[in-house]
Amino acid sequence: MLPLIVAFLLFGSGAFFQDSTVQESPESILGHRIALSLSGSDLSDISADQFEKASNNGIDFLHITHSNQLNGIPVDLFYLIYQSPRQYPALYQLEEQSPKLISQIMSEVQSLSDRFPGKLTSVGLFSFPNEKHSRFDRRTSEIADSLKQLTEIPLFYQSVLPASSLPQDIDFIVRTDFDSDPVQGHNAIYFQPSTSLSESLTRLENLFKETLAFNESLLIIPADWYFNQIAQNPDLELIVSSYRNSEIIPFPIPHRAESPPVMNWNVIFLFVIFGSIIIHARLQPAYLPSLSRYFFNHSFYLQDVLEHRIRNIIPGLVILLQHALSTGVIFYLSAEMLFNRIGLEVLNHNFSSVLWTGNPYLSLFIFGFTFAFTLQAISVFWLHLPNKSLQYLSQTLNLYTWPLHINFLVVAIYIVIYGNDPGDALIAYLLAAYLFVWFMSFNIAALDASKYLEKLNLVYLTVTVGLHILLFASLFWAAFNFPAIYEPVQMALTLSGH
Numbered sequence: 001m002l003p004l005i006v007a008f009l010l011f012g013s014g015a016f017f018q019d020s021t022v023q024e025s026p027e028s029i030l031g032h033r034i035a036l037s038l039s040g041s042d043l044s045d046i047s048a049d050q051f052e053k054a055s056n057n058g059i060d061f062l063h064i065t066h067s068n069q070l071n072g073i074p075v076d077l078f079y080l081i082y083q084s085p086r087q088y089p090a091l092y093q094l095e096e097q098s099p100k101l102i103s104q105i106m107s108e109v110q111s112l113s114d115r116f117p118g119k120l121t122s123v124g125l126f127s128f129p130n131e132k133h134s135r136f137d138r139r140t141s142e143i144a145d146s147l148k149q150l151t152e153i154p155l156f157y158q159s160v161l162p163a164s165s166l167p168q169d170i171d172f173i174v175r176t177d178f179d180s181d182p183v184q185g186h187n188a189i190y191f192q193p194s195t196s197l198s199e200s201l202t203r204l205e206n207l208f209k210e211t212l213a214f215n216e217s218l219l220i221i222p223a224d225w226y227f228n229q230i231a232q233n234p235d236l237e238l239i240v241s242s243y244r245n246s247e248i249i250p251f252p253i254p255h256r257a258e259s260p261p262v263m264n265w266n267v268i269f270l271f272v273i274f275g276s277i278i279i280h281a282r283l284q285p286a287y288l289p290s291l292s293r294y295f296f297n298h299s300f301y302l303q304d305v306l307e308h309r310i311r312n313i314i315p316g317l318v319i320l321l322q323h324a325l326s327t328g329v330i331f332y333l334s335a336e337m338l339f340n341r342i343g344l345e346v347l348n349h350n351f352s353s354v355l356w357t358g359n360p361y362l363s364l365f366i367f368g369f370t371f372a373f374t375l376q377a378i379s380v381f382w383l384h385l386p387n388k389s390l391q392y393l394s395q396t397l398n399l400y401t402w403p404l405h406i407n408f409l410v411v412a413i414y415i416v417i418y419g420n421d422p423g424d425a426l427i428a429y430l431l432a433a434y435l436f437v438w439f440m441s442f443n444i445a446a447l448d449a450s451k452y453l454e455k456l457n458l459v460y461l462t463v464t465v466g467l468h469i470l471l472f473a474s475l476f477w478a479a480f481n482f483p484a485i486y487e488p489v490q491m492a493l494t495l496s497g498h
Helices: 006-011 048-056 091-115 136-148 197-211 223-232 235-244 265-283 287-296 298-306 314-338 341-350 360-384 393-417 424-450 457-481 483-495
Strands: 032-037 061-064 079-083 120-127 155-159 172-178 188-192 217-222
Touching: 032 223, 032 235, 048 223, 061 217, 079 091, 091 120, 091 136, 091 483, 120 136, 136 155, 172 341, 188 197, 197 217, 217 223, 223 235, 265 287, 265 314, 265 393, 287 298, 287 393, 298 393, 314 360, 314 393, 314 424, 341 360, 341 483, 360 393, 360 424, 360 457, 393 424, 424 457, 457 483
Parallel strands: 032 061, 032 217, 061 079, 079 120, 120 155, 155 172, 172 188, 188 217
Antiparallel strands: none
């Protein structure tokens, strides 16, 4: 564990507290401290008297992201931790926007120092950065060095990853406690409550026990959650006060009610996909024979299409809908298996137009369905319009859609492995297989359609297969060469533990 320099946090270079109205000896300043975070808290019903009571119980720090959050609060009772509101910065953003970030931080630091002299103890640069990027330490050190030339106040950033080495000129890292993630080895922790009160109190009690193993520590707790719990259970005031004195009192944890049964989405998805295939087969007598001919007597199938013996357009449209539904399921389950809450927040921060509903999983399902159906419709018209031998849209649909049946098997395997901890490699292989089948369905359909042409076959293949391959190659190149595309995804995977 790389130790936190709480001495810097609590009284910095010594000069920060000289002008303070509250004078303490170093021995009284060091220890186990609690800060109330005003960032994102609803304090409309919290009075100044409640803050004074919190101060009397041993809470002596306020964590803020803007000076306006201190309006109406008796700041003279507390020391201040300022943290820039910048969240989820990708490395390319830090490289492009570091001068602006430094200017914004220094402006807020100067404002706080002027309004509350001697109160500001530390400054946070950002929250949840892309720490695993190879250039992160260097860029962060450069930002910190620029700030160190302007102020001596200790610097930190907020992280969700386990303990790591400190970039140069960064004094400590605040580790965020999300859900049940372990935080051993950290003595500066931001506690993030969950929706379950008993789970939140259990985690907070464990954090109290773990941080007491250090000579000094800092716990940051959301202010609205703290005051709400104190109002419901005043005994917590004694627990907090005892922690300040390096003692621990058992938490009054309510009985955890049994969780209601969780919807088994993998069964539902399997039922919807294969149920729709069964219904389709029952309602369309030619469906199963055509499926068999396509894969086992392909030339005979092509002859049927060419001579327009297969006239019904409905099977092709149904398959397009089924494949779009399968793609939505792939997006949904991939989000469930690959991203935790913080990872989804990274995606939402960078791709808010995609995750537009309150439920990120539903957003990704809708996006996957819409994206797939739109792309498939474009593909069908792309194949159909340049080929004058394809007189009916049903012919093009039947050429394009039948290979997509293979993806129904792929998505079935994907659904089955959901919830069984399949590993990143297997997930990647199945996603690559799904994309490959989808990609090849267009190319195979173009090759089949070119056989109907008596001339200009090469031209048709160029404007279909050739442009299709070029387009996909360009998209892949952009996905791995434009930081605005790949880095947020890489960052979300990293912060999710992948």
